[in-house]
Amino acid sequence: MSSGAAEPLVHIQDFRMDFGDTTVIRDLSFDVHVGETFGFLGSNGSGKTTTLRALLGIYRPTAGILHVGGKVFEPSDGSRLGYLPEERGLYKKEHVLDVMVYFGRLKGLSKTAARSWSETYLERVGLADKAKARLDKLSSGQQQKIQLGVTIMNNPELLILDEPTKGFDPVNRRLLMDIIEEHKRAGATVIMVTHQMEEVERLCDRVILLKDGVSRAYGTVEDVQEEFGGTVYRVTYDGVLPLSSLFDVVSDDDGRAELAPLQGASEEKVLRELVEAGAGIRSFTPARISLDEIFIKVYGEQHELAEG
């Protein structure tokens, strides 16, 4: 799975996926480089999981190149991969430790190493007393932790997480993020499908935003923010915001608003207009547009079109 310095670890080029007469993914191309954390964004049904499944050989692509480490992924490369699928599940009637050791063995670990790693992990996530329990006797959150353990137990070079925080409470979400950061620091390449934009902003080096199987934005988080409006102005106010040709009101809630400048309107011009309109400005802070807002902007268009 290792690739040269210049060669991306994951290379997808002109990928198309048809299901019958429906084209789900169209001409999708992107790279993920060694050691980077890559955010794969998009609404439900935009084609993210399909892309990952095609990349990992679960689906056969209609067209295009999908390479991991310079070649089509084979299950024999699984020892270097950690994949947490969207559809989660393990052998529910088996004991926790047995299942972990089984997957550890399949990922190339010795029985002793798999057992030792599993016991340490279970200790870390507070499930040491559940090692001999059947998986179906565990809560959904506990099962998620086991699944995560199975995903990372081989210390993978490439970690693909499809909606990793799904089903996690805030405490466990923090644990998950810590684990992802550990792997990132250790040099793993991480591809993360998520709807948690604040996590993307915090963890990801680059992102791709998919809509209806087509890339709508691709690059570093800053690049994407720049592409979708760049700077916004966060204001707190006491009065009423005026209508203006200098900015759009992106959000407005209880005296806090986010304004997107139009046609390159400068910071001074916008602030002057607000003051002159008597908006009762208490603070005015330039900031980059959040990915959350970009997401709403991209998919808001979709909703508007659907409603229209």
Place this chain on the structure above:
Amino acid sequence: MALAQHNLGTVIAFEFTRTIKKRGFAIATLAIPVLLIVVFALLYASNTTTKNSADAQRNAQFSFTYSDASGIVAPAGAQAAGGTPTTDPESAIEAVKNGSSEAYFEYPADPTKEPVKVYGADKGMFENGKYEAVARQLLEASAQQHIGSPQLTAALTGAVKFNSETFKDGKAAAGVGGVIPPLLFLVIFYISMILLSNLMLNSTLEEKENRVTEMILTTLNPTTLITGKIISLFMVGLLQVLVFLAPVGLAYLFFRDRLALPEMDLSTLVFEPGPMITGALLLLDGFTVFTGVLVAIGAIMPTAKEAGTIFGPLMAMMFIPFYTFSLVISNPKALIVQIFTYFPLTAPVTALLRNGFGTLNPVEAAIVIVELLVVGILILRLAVHLFRYGSIEYGRKLSIAGTFRRSELAAK
């Protein structure tokens, strides 16, 4: 290759261990030998009682009167048995009725045309048998005394053994002793399919129902997974057969007489290489075909419940050839027998039957073996393909064609 072997071993160990550790499996596997042990224990106790009672009846000593119009009964023998002759049957019967005599036997002038009448005091259903036993023994002993030859007596009573020998192509034919060994492959086929088919069906459904497919498919070659499952199930079946046979074997070795088990002269069995090799190959092929079909069903169907609708008819295919059992043996050229011989789902049983009874000639055997091998491999490959591209369809029934044209797969 080394990784594939490592993974195959891992799958076999995991599947075998988790199957035999299941409580349901332990109960199902141990239930039959436990039941057999209980039955054998009851038989042991019953046969001991029966033997004692039969011996007691045969040797029962009681006083009786008898009349003999045939002149066969030897007076000395009758006297030794406790009998007293009488010429007044009515009084003798009355004496039995009022309890002053225990029994009265009335031998007719011609026992071949009239029955021997036995009257006795009621001693209960089982013990009452002693009257007829003694009356019969007295008559037989007297007749033998008249004949004066144990050989003639044996010939007349049918107590003579016959050994038949037939010849085929100038050599002694094996007869029944040659039929039994190749038919054992049919027995093994049935036992393995009955014991394992449900496990086979569920073993691939489990990945689907538990949503484990994606984890598996990115870690393990599906061919390795399915091969491992089949081998582990075969080992499970072998273990079950051994557990089932253990009490039978022990009973046969140590308690055969007490349990009235039939004595088998194993030296009469003939293991002819031709039918034995053919039987082994047909068994292997049949196992492959049915396993492939079951795995394929598991990959297509979303749940075990829905798979059951196909599972039933499939299992019926194994028993259908028995409807034509007499034709299979007596007229193997009959159209229905020919169809059953070559149709993949009926071929294993029909061909194994014909092989056992010697009506499957070498050419037919070769065709069926090759056909089943090819079909079995194709079905297994199809099963792996369906699992590979179909088991991702959690909770949905799969179109086989869909997996080839990639339509109808759920878009995410």
